[in-house]
Amino acid sequence: MLKVDNLHVTVENREILKGVNLDISPKKFHVVMGPNGSGKSTLALTIAGHPKYQVTKGEILLEGENITALSPDERTRRGILLAFQNPHEVEGVRIIDFLRQVLTELKGMDPAEAYDLIREKAMELWFKEEDVHRYINVGFSGGERKRLELLQALLIKPRVLILDEPDSGVDVDSLSIISRKIDELHSNGTAILLITHYGRILQHLDPNSLEVHVMKEGRIVLERGGDFVREIEEKGFQAIFEECGCNE
Ligand SMILES: Nc1ncnc2c1ncn2[C@@H]1O[C@H](COP(=O)(O)OP(=O)(O)OP(=O)(O)O)[C@@H](O)[C@H]1O
Numbered sequence: 001m002l003k004v005d006n007l008h009v010t011v012e013n014r015e016i017l018k019g020v021n022l023d024i025s026p027k028k029f030h031v032v033m034g035p036n037g038s039g040k041s042t043l044a045l046t047i048a049g050h051p052k053y054q055v056t057k058g059e060i061l062l063e064g065e066n067i068t069a070l071s072p073d074e075r076t077r078r079g080i081l082l083a084f085q086n087p088h089e090v091e092g093v094r095i096i097d098f099l100r101q102v103l104t105e106l107k108g109m110d111p112a113e114a115y116d117l118i119r120e121k122a123m124e125l126w127f128k129e130e131d132v133h134r135y136i137n138v139g140f141s142g143g144e145r146k147r148l149e150l151l152q153a154l155l156i157k158p159r160v161l162i163l164d165e166p167d168s169g170v171d172v173d174s175l176s177i178i179s180r181k182i183d184e185l186h187s188n189g190t191a192i193l194l195i196t197h198y199g200r201i202l203q204h205l206d207p208n209s210l211e212v213h214v215m216k217e218g219r220i221v222l223e224r225g226g227d228f229v230r231e232i233e234e235k236g237f238q239a240i241f242e243e244c245g246c247n248e
């Protein structure tokens with residue numbers, strides 16, 4: 001579905017990604033792990049088309065189409081959605097208005113039908129009815145922002161969903177609902193690339209469906225099955241990098 005081929009990315013004249021190769025299929029549940037600063041968010045933002053991240057070499061293919069030069073908007077229209085690690089406040093834009101516009105434009109939905117669906121899905125994610133009339137992320141807590149990112153995903157049902165630490169700063173009950181909803185999207189055919197530091201969000205998933213990609217200094221250096229998450233949590237990245245000779 002999504003293929004990243006020898007991707008080199010520069011930010012502010014500094015090379016952050018140094019040849020990333022990644023193959024994302026909807027059959028597997030793809031997890032990206034790696035130390036702080038290894039380039040996980042950079043990879044996510046580059047796939048989403050953030051203008052600050054300059055691709056100097058390599059390409060991003062969506063079902064064979066080279067999308068490396070497309071705008072973020074064109075990528076969204078083709079079905080790529082990024083749930084941000086740090087969702088920003090958008091003063092003056094109400095959640096309901098934004099999402100209704102997305103659904104009518106992207107999915108050709110009737111505005112009244114869209115309104116009902118947004119309310120229904122928002123409540124499934126434990127928002128109160130009045131919350132959808134608030135400005136995007138303004139005054140929302142860290143965990144609420146993560147749920148709001150997921151609300152967009154549940155409504156859009158993207159072909160490829162990239163989730164950048166949807167579990168950070170989230171309480172245990174919210175984590176459980178977030179995890180179930182991500183699994184629901186995956187079961188319905190969305191290809192998932194989930195960036196995380198912890199195995200907890202994966203605990204409801206079949207370990208055989210997981211593929212773990214480990215990043216180190218701008219490259220993917222290890223690709224293993226689901227059991228690897230526990231090994232990472234037990235040993236830590238440095239010991240694992242020593243063992244695999246990845247430090248050489
Ligand atoms: N806009 C930017 N300007 C300068 N440096 C940047 C920028 N974006 C990323 N970097 C640098 O690129 C490196 C990779 O950052 P990135 O956010 O991709 O790491 P990460 O793997 O997501 O880390 P974390 O686990 O802490 O979220 C870091 O050293 C970071 O400081």
Ligand SMILES: [Mg+2]
Binds near residue numbers: 040041042085
């Ligand atoms: Mg990050």
